[in-house]
Amino acid sequence: MNLYEIIKNNKHTLGKHEKAFSPLWKKISNFGYYANNNSNYLKLEKFATPETIDFLFMCIDEYNQTKRVWSEHHDSRVLDIVWHVLAFSDEMRINNYFESIVDENIQNINIFLQNFHDIGQKYKSKYFLYEKIQKYYDEKVIPHMASTKLCENLNLQTPEYYYFSFIVSTDGEWIYTNYDTDEERKNRYCLNVSVYGKNPRIYNESYSISFYNKAKKHEDKVDISFRDGQDIDKNCFIYGGKNCVSIPNLLDLSSFISELESNYKIKLNFEKIAYISTVKGVKRKTISDWVKRRFVFV
Structure with missing residues (x-):
């Protein structure tokens, strides 16, 4: 099951907050929508409510249980939207989750570093991700x-x-x-x-x-x-x-x-x-x- 399906199947658990989540769900459901441009990502901040952050983090956790290997298809567009919303949160669990992905990509194979390099540049509170990735690029990748x-x-x-x-x-x-x-x-x-x-x-x-x-x-x-x-x-x-x-x-x-x-x-x-x-x-x-x-x- 991909992340899109997980969110779709679980959004009813938002209860009274589902209505507020609906505009974000429309963006996720629009397969032509991408979060990684400057105008789009700023418009996502209004969705970064505590309830939505908790819900998306729960969906991400369920997605991670699918135990995809690096060679398998990832729901990269929806992942990137969710990551851009989560990035508005300063919670330690979010920072730790992001950093764990970056560390795994550095140690294994680079699939999502470009996403977090971009997020680290956009969000002041996530600049530490940009610094870590850029250091890896400068020392281990770019010279070769x-x-x-x-x-x-x-x-x-x-x-x-x-x-x-x-x-x-x-x-x-x-x-x-x-x-x-x-x-x-x-x-x-x-x-x-x-x-x-x-x-x-x-x-x-x-x-x-x-x-x-x-x-x-x-x-x-x-x-x-x-x-x-x-x-x-x-x-x-x-x-x-x-x-x-x-x-x-x-x-x-x-x-x-x-x-x-x-x-x-x-x-x-x-x-x-x-x-x-x-x-x-x-x-x-x-x-x-x-x-x-x-x-x-x-």
């Missing part, structure tokens, strides 16, 4: 991230948090439209690379790579994606993998490109980069020059 080493190899100066992405395709285009013929969709292959820096994601990921076309016929469709992290086997998805490729290395993409072009009998267009995006503070030219060199460092 592929994105960190890539920026060192490129002599690329970056802001505290950075992100950049690009797409290289066979024809220099990346947008598929309804006017494309089946042949065009089949023959346009795209390589999409996204790099995240100084803000590790789930499993301490620092980049993702995907290679695909948009062929309509099942037998022609290709969709391969990779993410780095602590468990590379779970971070690889291959559809249409009859021409299998090895797991890419962000620091040696040139070899991966040669393998793709050979296996799929294509030629990617590095003269006309189909798409490139960088945040402020990251030199776009440095990235584009590296891409045009087919990922060779100088």
Whole structure:
């Protein structure tokens, strides 16, 4: 049973307080609602009443009894909403509960650290979580991230948090439209690379790579994606993998490109980069020059 179902099945126990809980339940039931933006989370404070805190903590306790292992699906959206409401409480039991999750994620595998890194920044009383996670990131994760080493190899100066992405395709285009013929969709292959820096994601990921076309016929469709992290086997998805490729290395993409072009009998267009995006503070030219060199460092 997931957290959504646990809350649904138990909200009647709120008794006379169920009516006050109803607006929060509507947000939880809205699968397009997320708590992790600045406008949404502030609106949750009015729900942080003693009765709601007790109820949500009871539901969390029941959820924890399901004994999910790290590889299993978690009700992450509802968890994040509940955590954002609980974070308005200064109760020691809440702080201890949050810290236990952070400690477990640091010791085992990073699934929820990003959530609590965010909460620690937003809530003054939870800043201790941010400090603990940031110390772990700074000492144990960031120095070893592929994105960190890539920026060192490129002599690329970056802001505290950075992100950049690009797409290289066979024809220099990346947008598929309804006017494309089946042949065009089949023959346009795209390589999409996204790099995240100084803000590790789930499993301490620092980049993702995907290679695909948009062929309509099942037998022609290709969709391969990779993410780095602590468990590379779970971070690889291959559809249409009859021409299998090895797991890419962000620091040696040139070899991966040669393998793709050979296996799929294509030629990617590095003269006309189909798409490139960088945040402020990251030199776009440095990235584009590296891409045009087919990922060779100088």
